[in-house]
Amino acid sequence: MSDPVAERFQRIAARPVVLDVQNLGMSFPGAGGSLIHALHDVSFQVRRREFITVVGASGCGKSTLVRILAGLTSHTAGEVLLDGKPVNGPGPDRGMVFQGYTLFPWLSVLKNVMFGLDMIGRGHDAAKAEALQWIELVGLAHKADAWPHQLSGGQRQRVAIARALAAGPRILLMDEPFSSVDPIVRDELQQEVLRLQSELAKTIVFVSHDIDEAFLLGDQVIVLAQGGEIVQQGTPEQILADPANDFVASFIGADRGKRRLTVSPTTSRGDDRVLVDAGGYPVGVIAAPDGRLTISNGSPKSRSVSNKTDQAGDA
Ligand SMILES: Nc1ncnc2c1ncn2[C@@H]1O[C@H](COP(=O)(O)OP(=O)(O)OP(=O)(O)O)[C@@H](O)[C@H]1O
Numbered sequence: 514m515s516d517p518v519a520e521r522f523q524r525i526a527a528r529p530v531v532l533d534v535q536n537l538g539m540s541f542p543g544a545g546g547s548l549i550h551a552l553h554d555v556s557f558q559v560r561r562r563e564f565i566t567v568v569g570a571s572g573c574g575k576s577t578l579v580r581i582l583a584g585l586t587s588h589t590a591g592e593v594l595l596d597g598k599p600v601n602g603p604g605p606d607r608g609m610v611f612q613g614y615t616l617f618p619w620l621s622v623l624k625n626v627m628f629g630l631d632m633i634g635r636g637h638d639a640a641k642a643e644a645l646q647w648i649e650l651v652g653l654a655h656k657a658d659a660w661p662h663q664l665s666g667g668q669r670q671r672v673a674i675a676r677a678l679a680a681g682p683r684i685l686l687m688d689e690p691f692s693s694v695d696p697i698v699r700d701e702l703q704q705e706v707l708r709l710q711s712e713l714a715k716t717i718v719f720v721s722h723d724i725d726e727a728f729l730l731g732d733q734v735i736v737l738a739q740g741g742e743i744v745q746q747g748t749p750e751q752i753l754a755d756p757a758n759d760f761v762a763s764f765i766g767a768d769r770g771k772r773r774l775t776v777s778p779t780t781s782r783g784d785d786r787v788l789v790d791a792g793g794y795p796v797g798v799i800a801a802p803d804g805r806l807t808i809s810n811g812s813p814k815s816r817s818v819s820n821k822t823d824q825a826g827d828a
């Protein structure tokens with residue numbers, strides 16, 4: 514019988530590595546000559562068109578990691594390679610979307626999105642035409658001439674995504690981009706970013722403190738603990754089924770962790786696979802064909818976009 518989840522990850526594993534993080538460490542100077550270890554020996558790879566989520570509690574080094582990847586913060590150990598070249602500063606090959614609303618308040622939506630295109634030397638007319646296309650893609654064509662203060666929080670983040678994508682980055686870095694918007698808008702934006710990734714075939718590193726968000730979005734999920742160490746990396750299915758330790762078990766939810774979820778060998782719904790707890794009770798579905806997880810306890814969420822294909826364009 515074909516296994517859509519395994520096939521999906523075999524396809525991803527065959528793709529070239531875009532981002533290679535090797536033994537990354539970052540220590541900030543603390544009070545009285547002490548050191549604050551924000552990241553310790555962090556290593557992982559992101560392959561082309563892969564969606565990685567990094568999840569962990571407040572202060573575990575998520576923003577430090579993503580800022581180092583963006584080249585906005587230096588590191589004290591290890592190396593970050595983008596397409597094999599060391600990252601030593603910011604560049605248009607990486608697009609950033611931050612938690613706060615970071616649009617330039619003195620520029621219209623159109624000018625905000627044109628900003629990155631101007632930076633990479635597009636002429637004015639080409640930049641304007643391209644920016645309008647990006648604004649349309651995020652569903653805000655009617656707001657192109659609006660000012661940021663005239664937009665809702667969700668709309669501002671859509672513009673921030675358009676601005677980050679406009680310069681054609683190799684990789685999109687997102688640091689808790691949806692944590693300031695209300696839950697309904699957040700759901701919409703999560704689906705939007707999945708749609709964009711599916712259509713544009715982008716490579717994405719997405720930071721979240723919300724495990725449901727991390728499981729929904731990520732092909733792979735990296736769980737960070739205090740001190741900035743990776744405690745587990747795997748597919749949502751792997752992490753749910755077998756939390757690496759008590760910390761991960763409690764982080765993904767005491768109920769879920771204690772249940773020791775497994776994928777039922779017998780129960781199936783077509784090509785979907787069913788997650789069952791230790792008592793054989795079905796608690797979630799790994800939906801075919803894209804292998805995304807729908808968790809039936811907690812907050813049910815699922816992908817509404819189809820899986821990206823290997824024929825999709827490069828990111
Ligand atoms: N510029 C800095 N100087 C000193 N310490 C810092 C600096 N930036 C971050 N830290 C420390 O590094 C650790 C990790 O911070 P970071 O902002 O990366 O955490 P985070 O996981 O993003 O947290 P949150 O979920 O609250 O955003 C924290 O202990 C923080 O206080």
Ligand SMILES: [Mg+2]
Pocket residue numbers: 575576577
């Ligand atoms: Mg942070």
